[in-house]
Amino acid sequence: MDYGRRGLVRKQKSLNSRRRKRANKVGLIAGMVLFLLVVGVCAMAACVGFGAFRGIIDSAPDISNIDVTPTGYSTFVYDSQGNQTAKLVSTDSNRIPVTLDMVPKDLQHAFVAIEDERFYQHPGIDMQGILRAMVIGVTSGHFSEGASTITQQLIKNNVFTGWTDESFSESVRRKIQEWYLAVELEKTMSKDDILLNYMNTINLGHSTLGVEAASRRYFGKSVSKLNLSECAVIAGITQNPSYYDPIIYPEHNKERRAQVLKNMRDQGWISQDEYDNVLQDDVYSRIQVVDNNTNDNAVNSYFVDALTDEILADLMKKGYSETQAYTLLYSGGLNIYSTQDPEIQSIVDEVVNDEANYPNGTRWYLQYQLTVQSSDGTITNYSTEMMESHFRQSNPYFTLIFNTKEDAKACEEEYKNAVVGPGDTVLGERDNITAQPQVSLTLEDQHTGNVLAISGGRGEKKANRTLNRATDTVRQPGSTFKVVSTYAPALDAGGLTLATTQNDAPYAYADGTPVRNWYGEAYRGLSSLRLGIQNSMNIVAVKTLVDITPQLGYEYLLDFGFTTLVDNEEINGRVFSDIQPTLALGGITKGVKNIELNASYATIANGGEYLEPKMYTKVTDHDGNVILDADEIRQTRRVLKETTAWLLTSAMEDVVTKGTGTRVNFGTTPIAGKTGTTSDENDVWFSGYTNYYCCTTWAGYDENTDLVGSESGIAKTIWRGVMEKVHENLPSSDFQKPAGIVQMTVCRLSGKLPVAGLCDGSLTTEYFDQDNVPTEQCDIHYQGTICAYSGLPATDECPFKTTGVATFDESGLKCIHTAEFMAQPNIAEILAQEQAEMDQAAAAAAASDAQAALNSANAALQEASNVLQTAQDNLVAAQQSGDANAIAAAQETVNTAANNYNVAVQQQAAAQQALTAAQASGGQTQTGAAGTASSAGAATGTTSAPAAAPAAVPQAPAGQ
Ligand SMILES: [Zn+2]
Ligand SMILES: [Zn+2]
Known part of the structure; x- marks a missing residue:
């Protein structure tokens, strides 16, 4: 001064x-x-x-406790380019x-x-x-x-x-x-x-x-x-x-x-x-008559809504009470430097709100609340759920989804007329009509953990801190979960590799509920984990999680940052836990948040290191002191080895180039990702990334109506629409292979070292972590001691050993004749029974062979008969022509055909005899339904063949 x-x-x-x-x-x-x-x-x-x-x-208050520095300052939010995007105001701020x-x-x-x-x-x-x-x-x-x-x-x-x-x-x-x-x-x-x-x-x-x-x-x-x-x-x-x-x-x-x-x-x-x-x-x-500077009543974006929640939470982590945190945020004169990228956010807003991305158009979801006071003073509250059940009494298929807003309004009116009687007073009513199906999106830079854009839903946002589908809502993650709950831990800690195979064959959970594939009642046999990821195969995923244990999968999910999983929780008297084989397919108690699912994929995209997604870089107070620094607060941890992350990325590139996610491939840079669809098509997802950005999209109906027809493609459409534009001016960038990845040729059916001469027809090359390469030989293709009873590789104790070559449909199989099995007191009886079964089977096989021989003998006889008939016709024609040379040649052909016919007759009789003998020694009783049918067919053949034979063999005229 x-x-x-x-x-x-x-x-x-x-x-x-x-x-x-x-x-x-x-x-x-x-x-x-x-x-x-x-x-x-x-x-x-x-x-x-x-x-x-x-x-x-x-x-009087102690002067040392009095803070005369002003409180009640406005807080400003800036995007990543320094533009002011919001002003947070409470009264007097x-x-x-x-x-x-x-x-x-x-x-x-x-x-x-x-x-x-x-x-x-x-x-x-x-x-x-x-x-x-x-x-x-x-x-x-x-x-x-x-x-x-x-x-x-x-x-x-x-x-x-x-x-x-x-x-x-x-x-x-x-x-x-x-x-x-x-x-x-x-x-x-x-x-x-x-x-x-x-x-x-x-x-x-x-x-x-x-x-x-x-x-x-x-x-x-x-x-x-x-x-x-x-x-x-x-x-x-x-x-x-x-x-x-x-x-x-x-x-x-x-x-x-x-x-x-x-x-x-x-x-x-x-x-x-x-x-x-x-x-x-x-x-x-x-002097400005109209206020050009402040928008105190502006509706903040979904991003700012989520950002304020995050800052409140972080302030409380630093020891502020909830009230203090709130006061500081809304009247502390803070400057919040958000991570929001204005260009990417505007792309997101444009794509999400583009009607062309919703193939069935827009429908409308009605929520309605009504408070009525009757003449006797009783006050009744009517909820959306009560309205729905009211209409379901007359129409069990009624939903609160309408084709037009007007239909929704009319329904609201109809309900109001139904419940408000004469003399009643409506004390209050509130409706909310939202566009459907809805979507959510999170887009972050996986290298920093900074969230660059989100969409909490489409359509007009009417108020602050409304339902945010990207950061608040939990939905079932479907197949996007396979990668994070199952394949990531399987490769990282479970000792499995991308070449490891599971048999895609009928399979059920412990309670007997069958696991179904999205491609219906079809099974694809031995399939590698890479194929399982590429084609989103359910049975492969569940078998893999069962192998590594759901507990391991659950622990990895916690490391990936999911906060909505249920360890052991009693809900309405039932105990729920997500530590189940269904975890493989994303069948969990509550669901996941978009932003957290995206963070788990960003972890893979970031080489296996989890970075907690943050929506700001720093927050300063009105004196410019940094009170929150995202880099200090952000949780980070290594979840996966770098090699595991790269292997998952490699497999997920297949999803986009030739698997279930080809629709998202915009082609200017490599993409890795995974589709997700819940079994009833309530939720569809795509989680994926390039070397630049990681993005997750969800689509579904707020009240869980099934998506219809091509609506199931919305998540992929939105993902591609946003990411294609975001990458418009970015050069193609390959995912960088870390040290420690090796390539090896393995047997495709076992995922193990190929056996020369046995696996030659099914070789494939695959990437492996150098510390987790196959060391065992293929045991799908097998040559060696086989158990004659089970057809499987024999145990040392097996009493029915024989040698042979075989291809099995599971790795590591052995026959039942373990030492324990052989130690049973009545083992002699059991083995006799097994021997009898083998004898019967052998007899059945012999009978079946005999039947097949008879069938071909019958066919041969029929053929010989036809040839002889033709030769005889030719001879008659030659005799009529009177050409001696022709007659002689025709006679010669008839003689040969007659000889062949006689041989066929004898062979047919021998085959018939052999079948009768095989059936007599028990073969008939062990023949299955197909065998029986084949026998019946053979019997018909036996009687028909002689009937088809020419009645008499014409004798060659002597002396011609
Ligand atoms: Zn093999
Ligand atoms: Zn055996």
């Missing part, structure tokens, strides 16, 4: 002022009155005890704090000149002013009149609230405390800080508190840019903001402004020339 030459000049001018002299005289008289009063008080104190007065001082160097000297002087001319001299209270107030107070009973110093006003604004309704004695008491505290404050705070806090605190009308907010409101610029003329307008408002309102009552303000300027001149803060010039300025024509 400048206490130099100018200060002296000012003092001198003040003394020269006639008006001042008069005031000083009045002050002198009042001072004498006060002196008498004080003497009286002291005398009373001496008699009655000093205690009463002392008590008033003692009951329309403030923007400034530092003293931002406040023009003219404005500082203007306040001092009009509010407290002796500010720089007095010790907190202005004795002259007090004398005047005492005189007026004692004579009129109104102590609130005038003469408060700037220090006192600051104390009053920040400490004494609700003082307008107090009694006379309370008023005296408060005034004494205020004096005391003002003096105390001056001992601990500089004049500059007191003036600054005052300027940041005062009410300046139109919901502005503090000079910066007022400057922006009235002049559309920062306080630092105000000229003398404008400073005088602002300072003129202070004493009575509604009366001196420069917008509504510019003439009042103009008068006051002139007083401010006159005081400034009289007190030496400005020259006569400055004074004369500034009076000519038409400052009121520059």
Whole structure:
């Protein structure tokens, strides 16, 4: 502060002022009155005890506990490019704090000149002013009149609230405390800080508190840019903001402004020339009548909604109570630097709201609440659920989804008419009609964990902090969960590889419920985990999770950051746990949040390191101190080995290039991802990433109606629509293969080392973590000791060993003849029974072979018969022609055909005999249904073949 030459000049001018002299005289008289009063008080104190007065001082708040720095500042939110995207305001928070160097000297002087001319001299209270107030107070009973110093006003604004309704004695008491505290404050705070806090605190009308907010409101610029003329307008408002309102009552303000300027001149803060010039300025024509700067009632975006929740939570983690956190956020003058990318967010908003992305068009979901008071005073609340069950009584298929908004309104009206009787009063009703199906989206930079854009839903957002489908809603994740719940842990810790196979064959959970594939009642046999991911195969996934245990899968999910899983929880008397084989397919108790599912995929995209998704980088308080730093707060941990993450990425690239997710492939850069569909098509998802960004989309109906037809493609359509545009100007970027990945050729059916000569027809190459490569030989293709009873590789104890080559449909199979099995007391009986079964089977096989031989003999006989018939016809024709050479040749052919026919007859008879013998030795009883049918067919053949034979063999005419 400048206490130099100018200060002296000012003092001198003040003394020269006639008006001042008069005031000083009045002050002198009042001072004498006060002196008498004080003497009286002291005398009373001496008699009655000093205690009463002392008590008033003692009951004043401790100055060291008083924070006169203003609270109630607006909080601003900025996007990643520094644009202001929101202003968070609660009542009394329309403030923007400034530092003293931002406040023009003219404005500082203007306040001092009009509010407290002796500010720089007095010790907190202005004795002259007090004398005047005492005189007026004692004579009129109104102590609130005038003469408060700037220090006192600051104390009053920040400490004494609700003082307008107090009694006379309370008023005296408060005034004494205020004096005391003002003096105390001056001992601990500089004049500059007191003036600054005052300027940041005062009410300046139109919901502005503090000079910066007022400057922006009235002049559309920062306080630092105000000229003398404008400073005088602002300072003129202070004493009575509604009366001196420069917008509504510019003439009042103009008068006051002139007083401010006159005081400034009289007190030496400005020259006569400055004074004369500034009076000519038409400052009121520059004042903004409409507020261009603030949008206090604006509906914040889903991003800002989620951001505020995140900041409240983070403040509470730092030890703030919920109330403190809320106050700080909405009136702490915070600057929140969000991670929102304005360009990506606008792409998201555009795609999500593009009607063309909803193949069946838009339908409408009605929610309705009604409160009715009947004539006897009873109040009844009607809920959306009650409305739905009302209509379901007559139509069991009724839903609250309508084709048009008008239909929804009509339904609402119909319900209202049904439940509101004559004499009833509607106390309140509220409806909410939202576009359906709905979507949600999260897009983050997996390398930083920064969330760049979200969509909490499509359609108009009508209020703040409404249902946010990206960050609040939990939905079943479907098959997107296979990767994070099953394949990630299987490769990372379960010892399995992408080449490991599972047999896609009929399979059921422990309770007997069959696991079904999305491709219906079809099974694809031995399939690698890579194929399982690519084609989203359910049985492969469930078998894999059962192999590694659901517990391991659950632990990985917790590491991936999911917070909505259920370990063991009683809900409505039933105990639920997500530690189940159904975890493989995303069948969980509650569901997951989009932002958390996206974070788990971002973990894979980020080489296996989890970065907690954050929506801000830092938050500073109104003094610029960093109070939240996302890098400090963010949870990070390694979930997967880098190699595991890359292997999963490799498999998920197949999803996009040739599996269930080809629709998302926009082709300009490699993409990895996974589709998700819940079994009843209530929810569809796509979670995927490029080397740049990770994005997750969901689509479904808010009230869980099934998606219909091509609506099941919405999640993929939105994902592609957003990501294609986001990547428009980005070069293609390959996923980087980390060290420790090796490539090997394995047997496709076992995923194990191929056996030369056995696996040659089913070789494939696959990537592996070098610490988790196949070391065992293929046991699907098998050559060696086989159990004759089971056909499986024999145990050492097997009594029915034989050698052979076989292909099995499961890895690691062995026959039942374990040592334990062989130790059973009645083992001899069991083995005899097994031997008998084998004998019967052998006989059945022999019978079946004999039947097959008879069938071919019958066919041969029929053929020979046909050939002979043709030869005989040719001979007759030759004889008629009389050509001797032709006749001889034809006769020769007939002879050969006749011989062949006779051989066929003999062979057919032998085959018939062999079948009869095989059947006699038990083969018939063991033949299955197919075998029986084949026997029946053979029997028909046996009788028909001789009938088809020519009745007689014509003899060759002798002597021709
Ligand atoms: Zn093999
Ligand atoms: Zn055996």
